[in-house]
Amino acid sequence: MDSTELRDALEDAGLSQYQAEAYTTLLQLGTASATEVADSCAVPTARIYDVLRDLETKGYIETYEQESLQARACDPSVVLDDLRGRASMLEEAADEIEERWDEPEVDQHKLSIVKRFETVIQRAASLIRDAENEVQFAATPEQYETLKPALREALSNGVIVKATLYADSAETLDGAEFDGTATEVRHRTLPTPFVVLIDRTGTCFAPHSHSLNEYGVLVDDYTLTYVFHWYFQTCLWEVWEEVYSVRPADPPLVYSDLRRCIREIEPFLADGAEITARVSGFETETGDAVEVEGRIVGVNYAGAGETEGSPPLSQLAGRVCFTVETSDGGERYTVGGWGAVLEDVEATRITVLERSA
Incomplete structure (x- = not known):
């Protein structure tokens, strides 16, 4: 390191330009008068006394009177400890900045904005592995490949996995690739943002590559x-073509979405079929976990009974629920979906056990 680099380093450590000049000069001269220091460096004579006193206050030099003001560099141990302490602090700061950049403390905030897509996909994989009920995601095939290990783990734990993948042609999506990692897959022909929704509380989002x-x-x-x-x-699932599904056509049928359940059972109910279901969820009044099993005796949504076949999603945008009558005591419970407030139960999983012809 030459003298210029040494002065720059001292300035980075907190010395002023004149202080760094005077100190490096004293290191070379050993002991010198104030005027000799000024003559040997770029510090103006009018400033040299103040500069030397400041350096003495910082512990870099000591001064004494001998016909004129004399100065010499102190034992550098104090200076070295200070510089090495600053270096250690800067290194720790660099590590902390890197950690905060890569792994924001999501659990301390409701919403975090991050700059790196790697952070988003790492968080998504972690949440998918911890999922208990449902994972919905939209991604490119390459992003899907990255998430495969986490999706396989979630599906093996009984989680419903719904995926929408963006590709130019559905022919490029090989159904065998989805075995063991997805319940249903749909194909989207428009660029897809990266979206992962986990168990109604976790979201990971990043704009598509054209952003x-x-x-x-x-x-x-x-x-x-x-x-x-x-x-x-509405944008990433409903209108796109299904390219893969392992959902059975006959009971038992498992749903994480009450609206989808109603769309599929409504035609059977309209024809007089008897449907028995088991509902797992929470009591809306207390938040306690609850399980209800019985016959579905009615559905309620805007225009119920007025549409032949399955109601469109637009009809199910408002309040939607059905009523279950238990077989043991004949009690009735109203069951709502995500965000239920007026119903007795918010369903997180519905299993249609039996459906008569």
Whole structure:
């Protein structure tokens, strides 16, 4: 390191330009008068006394009177300890900045904005592995490949996995690739943002590759995730072609979405079929976990009974519920879906056990 680099380093450590000049000069001269120091460096004579006193206050030099003011560098141990302490602090700061950049503390915030897509996909994989009920996601085939290990683990734990993949042609999506990692897959022909929704509370979002800005949104909130859920349903799921499914056609049929359940059972109910279901969820009044099993004796949504066949999604945008009558005591429970307030139960999983012809 030459003298210029040494002075720059001292300035980075907190010395002024003149202080760094005077100190490096004294290191070379050993002991010198104030005027000799000024003559040997770029510090003006009028400033040299103040500069030397400041250096003495910082512990870099000591001064004494001998006909004129004399100065000499102190034992450098104090200076070295200070510089090495600063270096250690800067290194720790660099590590902390890197950690905060890569792994924002999502659990302390309802919403975090991050700059790197890697952070978003790492968070998504972690949440998918911890999922208990449902994963909905939209991605490219390459992003799907990255998430495969986490999706396989979730599906093996009984989680419902719904995926929408963007590709130019559905022929490029090989159904065998989805075995063991998805319940249903749909094909979207428009560029797809990266969206992952987990168990009604977690969201990971990043714009598609054509976006001008690279950023990600990480959400840990029930209400905000519900907004993303409707975006997923209407823009990324409902209108796109199904290319893979392992859902059976006959009971038992498992649903995580009450609206989808009603769309599929409504034609059978209209024809007089008897349907028995088991509902797992929470009591809306207390928040306690509950399980109800019995016969579905009625459905309620805008225009119920007025549409032949399955009601369109637009008819199910408002209040939607059905009523279950238990077989043991004949009690009746109203069952709502995500965000239920007026019903007795918010369903997180519905299993249609039997369906008569």
